[in-house]
Amino acid sequence: MAVEPFKTINKTEQASTEQWFDIGVNLTNSQFSSDYHQQIELAKQAGVARICITGTNERESHLAAQMAGQYQNVYSTAGVHPHDAKDVSDNYLSVLKALYLDNQQVKAIGECGLDFNRNYSPQEQQLQVFSQQLDLAIELNAPVFLHQRDAHTAFIEVIKPRRNELKQVVVHCFTGNRQELEDYLALDCFIGITGWICDERRGKDVLELVNQIPLNRLLIETDAPFLLPRNLTPKPKDKRNLPLYLPHIAEQIAAQFNITLAELSAQTFANASEFFNIDEQVNG
Ligand SMILES: [Zn+2]
Numbered sequence: 001m002a003v004e005p006f007k008t009i010n011k012t013e014q015a016s017t018e019q020w021f022d023i024g025v026n027l028t029n030s031q032f033s034s035d036y037h038q039q040i041e042l043a044k045q046a047g048v049a050r051i052c053i054t055g056t057n058e059r060e061s062h063l064a065a066q067m068a069g070q071y072q073n074v075y076s077t078a079g080v081h082p083h084d085a086k087d088v089s090d091n092y093l094s095v096l097k098a099l100y101l102d103n104q105q106v107k108a109i110g111e112c113g114l115d116f117n118r119n120y121s122p123q124e125q126q127l128q129v130f131s132q133q134l135d136l137a138i139e140l141n142a143p144v145f146l147h148q149r150d151a152h153t154a155f156i157e158v159i160k161p162r163r164n165e166l167k168q169v170v171v172h173c174f175t176g177n178r179q180e181l182e183d184y185l186a187l188d189c190f191i192g193i194t195g196w197i198c199d200e201r202r203g204k205d206v207l208e209l210v211n212q213i214p215l216n217r218l219l220i221e222t223d224a225p226f227l228l229p230r231n232l233t234p235k236p237k238d239k240r241n242l243p244l245y246l247p248h249i250a251e252q253i254a255a256q257f258n259i260t261l262a263e264l265s266a267q268t269f270a271n272a273s274e275f276f277n278i279d280e281q282v283n284g
Helices: 037-043 060-069 082-085 093-103 123-140 153-160 177-185 206-212 243-256 261-276
Strands: 020-025 048-055 076-078 106-115 142-150 168-171 190-193 218-220
Touching: 020 218, 020 243, 037 048, 037 076, 037 243, 037 261, 048 060, 048 082, 048 093, 048 243, 060 076, 060 093, 060 106, 076 093, 076 243, 082 106, 093 123, 093 190, 106 123, 106 153, 123 243, 142 153, 142 206, 153 177, 177 206, 177 218, 206 243, 218 243, 218 261
Parallel strands: 020 048, 048 076, 076 106, 106 142, 142 168, 168 190, 190 218
Antiparallel strands: none
């Protein structure tokens, strides 16, 4: 497959009429502690009409629910990231369950999964905490927001026997190869694409693969404050990624699919609303 040359995108070219849904923003990260409110507003002005705040452990899932509860069209997830698997409390599953059941803005279980790249938690514990959260999602009939790094085989082994009972599944921040993509699609997963593809070195393989994702399985996200798109001009001095940069990532993806921004926006917005079980109509 021919590789498209990288486009340099000027911020002023960004369309403001499109409506976007950023499915993964780490707004509870300390980098947003002083201005998360402002960033939600700025994102909205840039056309990012909906945001889902990622919950990564018990405390941050609480915080995410609290933040999301202050706004219309802002949602959150409740889960324990594999990095935090070693620190779960004895009753963490009831904590996540209560967050999901008691707060209508909490829309999915996760972020959960396996990260054998950094192994901040022992692999055995990661596997246990991941399996338990998938079983909780089955019990709750809830969508799941998944993370996988350098653990593909084990990850598939945990999901596969549960897939029929699980509802919607997204593998967020996809950075894998063609075989991994095929495995996820065979399990009817949504695929989350970040600004990783805007990196002409690290992101080249994913950029070439992205148009192999069926359009009705594609979700987009910034994963802010991480993964600042490398080809963003001008670059913010603090290198912090923001949800308002989502349209920039979308331009790159639309070019790979050879579709318009309006088409990509309509499709991914509908997909995200379907994933989180939210009415597609935006109010307020
Ligand atoms: Zn992640």
